[in-house]
Amino acid sequence: MIFKIEKKLKNSLGRVGMLETPHGVIMTPAFVAVGTKATVKSLNPEQVRDAGVEVVLGNTYHLFLQPGDEIVRDSGGIGKFMNWPGPTMTDSGGFQVFSLGAAYGKDISKITKITDPSLLIPERFDDSDAPRLAKIGQDGVSFKSHLDGSIHYITPEKSIQIQHNLGADIIFAFDECTSPTEDLRYQGEALERTHRWAERSLVEHLKLEEQKNESIFPQALFGIVQGGREESLRKQSAKIISEINVDGKYFDGFGIGGSFAKEDMSTAVRWVNEILPEEKPRHLLGIGEPEDLFMGVENGVDLFDCVLPTRLGRNGTIFTKTGKIIIMNTKFRNDFGPIEKDCECYTCKNYVKSYIAHLFHGKEMLAGTLASIHNLHFIVNLVKKIRQSILDDNFFEFKEEFLKGYLK
RNA sequence: GCGUCGGUGGUGGAGUGGUCUAUCACAACAGACUGUAAAUCUGUCGCCUUCGGGCUUCGUAGGUUCGAAUCCUACCCGACGCA
Numbered sequence: 001m002i003f004k005i006e007k008k009l010k011n012s013l014g015r016v017g018m019l020e021t022p023h024g025v026i027m028t029p030a031f032v033a034v035g036t037k038a039t040v041k042s043l044n045p046e047q048v049r050d051a052g053v054e055v056v057l058g059n060t061y062h063l064f065l066q067p068g069d070e071i072v073r074d075s076g077g078i079g080k081f082m083n084w085p086g087p088t089m090t091d092s093g094g095f096q097v098f099s100l101g102a103a104y105g106k107d108i109s110k111i112t113k114i115t116d117p118s119l120l121i122p123e124r125f126d127d128s129d130a131p132r133l134a135k136i137g138q139d140g141v142s143f144k145s146h147l148d149g150s151i152h153y154i155t156p157e158k159s160i161q162i163q164h165n166l167g168a169d170i171i172f173a174f175d176e177c178t179s180p181t182e183d184l185r186y187q188g189e190a191l192e193r194t195h196r197w198a199e200r201s202l203v204e205h206l207k208l209e210e211q212k213n214e215s216i217f218p219q220a221l222f223g224i225v226q227g228g229r230e231e232s233l234r235k236q237s238a239k240i241i242s243e244i245n246v247d248g249k250y251f252d253g254f255g256i257g258g259s260f261a262k263e264d265m266s267t268a269v270r271w272v273n274e275i276l277p278e279e280k281p282r283h284l285l286g287i288g289e290p291e292d293l294f295m296g297v298e299n300g301v302d303l304f305d306c307v308l309p310t311r312l313g314r315n316g317t318i319f320t321k322t323g324k325i326i327i328m329n330t331k332f333r334n335d336f337g338p339i340e341k342d343c344e345c346y347t348c349k350n351y352v353k354s355y356i357a358h359l360f361h362g363k364e365m366l367a368g369t370l371a372s373i374h375n376l377h378f379i380v381n382l383v384k385k386i387r388q389s390i391l392d393d394n395f396f397e398f399k400e401e402f403l404k405g406y407l408k
Numbered sequence: 409g410c411g412u413c414g415g416u417g418g419u420g421g422a423g424u425g426g427u428c429u430a431u432c433a434c435a436a437c438a439g440a441c442u443g444u445a446a447a448u449c450u451g452u453c454g455c456c457u458u459c460g461g462g463c464u465u466c467g468u469a470g471g472u473u474c475g476a477a478u479c480c481u482a483c484c485c486g487a488c489g490c491a
Contacts, residue, residue: 032443034443034444036443036444037444041444041446041447042447057443059443059444062444062445089443091443092443094443095443095444096443096444096445098443099443099444099445100445104445105445107440107449107450109441109442110442110443111442133445145445146445147445172443175443177443224443255443257443260442262442283443284443285442285443286442286443286444287442287443288442289442292442304443305442305443306442306443307441307442307443307444307446308441308442310444311441311442311444311446311447311448312441312442313447314446314447314448315440315441315446315447315448315449316447317440317441326438326439328437328438329437329438330436330437330438360447361435361436363447365447367447368447369447372447
């Protein structure tokens with residue numbers, strides 16, 4: 001994997017670059033489509049590609065459980081398995097430590113608002129008796145399969161082994177995505193744990209790379225920075241993760257993970273990217289909304305991934321330049337215009353809102369597909385436009401103009 | 409014409425003397441969703457409301473009863489059977 005920076009955004013951390021992988025080039029900043037179970041939900045690879053997607057992200061935990069990482073390996077790797085010829089990534093399962101752990105069965109998001117009352121609780125809320133499918137040990141995480149209840153212990157080594165079997169071009173260290181409801185003391189403990197796991201991930205990765213024969217593509221490993229909303233922890237994490245090395249071999253790039261408050265996400269990202277080595281790519285995990293993408297790029301992020309375009313699409317919420325719309329709302333039943341008249345996506349070129357609303361009301365499968373195509377195109381294209389605006393020296397103008405219309 | 413069964417909120421369909429504005433499902437309406445446990449979930453869903461409550465509903469009209477969607481009578485409507 002080779003990363004080249006083409007141009008920097010003046011007076012900020014932003015940059016435009018290119019990331020070369022064994023399966024093709026990613027023009028950064030780029031939005032990565034999420035294909036957790038080796039499929040971008042409701043879309044086939046041609047539709048994903050036509051939406052402008054350059055790279056797809058699968059998930060270690062899900063593919064380990066089903067169909068099993070060895071099956072993916074034996075089929076020729078995740079890209080071949082899912083018929084996606086381009087670059088691929090896999091997440092390590094670290095997010096499931098949160099989503100199946102602290103967040104399981106609760107109404108908790110990794111993105112909070114400062115006004116969220118749960119953040120005002122000074123003491124850590126002890127809910128260790130609450131049912132959860134992921135339980136953290138010092139050595140790894142015990143997962144109770146959401147599919148059949150079977151127990152699986154995932155260590156950093158195990159996650160890396162699985163990811164080597166899955167065979168994505170870029171893989172991530174096993175981390176703990178810490179819940180925003182945890183107190184500072186816990187955040188610190190979790191951070192130390194994530195750092196230990198990062199080093200073990202790197203050791204295992206280098207070992208497996210060494211054992212590979214030439215017929216197998218080399219993989220790049222990204223370390224993950226955590227630290228929640230806390231400045232000292234974020235900075236400490238960025239420093240430690242970027243310095244971790246085994247015999248002079250470092251992480252190939254970095255993920256920025258964990259929970260954020262919407263209001264101060266930009267500062268958290270800036271703290272980290274001011275410290276991470278400039279010449280390596282940074283991936284802001286699980287973000288985001290259009291305004292978050294501008295924020296991330298401006299603060300030095302090269303890659304984003306998020307389930308939002310496809311999840312919102314399947315659930316009937318559609319991105320437009322003037323804000324999100326809920327296509328099932330009554331007013332769209334007889335709206336015979338496209339979602340966006342100047343949109344180049346397949347959905348907008350061929351269908352009107354009335355029809356898409358009809359498909360959703362009728363619970364037709366095509367509904368989620370058409371909405372996902374548009375949403376994915378919208379977000380992927382937004383990042384491409386942001387990229388171009390940096391090349392054209394009008395990033396800040398573009399940002400202001402877009403957000404003025406979008407956030408209204 | 410006679411007989412039997414049945415008519416419940418937008419729909420289907422519970423309820424068969426009080427705890428009934430009436431279980432439940434669907435539809436409808438609104439909302440949520442940020443490294444996917446998710447083509448999912450939440451709320452509203454008779455009318456009015458100063459959100460305390462007030463008022464009116466179970467084919468129609470009467471009646472019995474302290475009290476009726478629930479019992480009785482008549483009528484209207486539907487299905488089936490016999491003429």
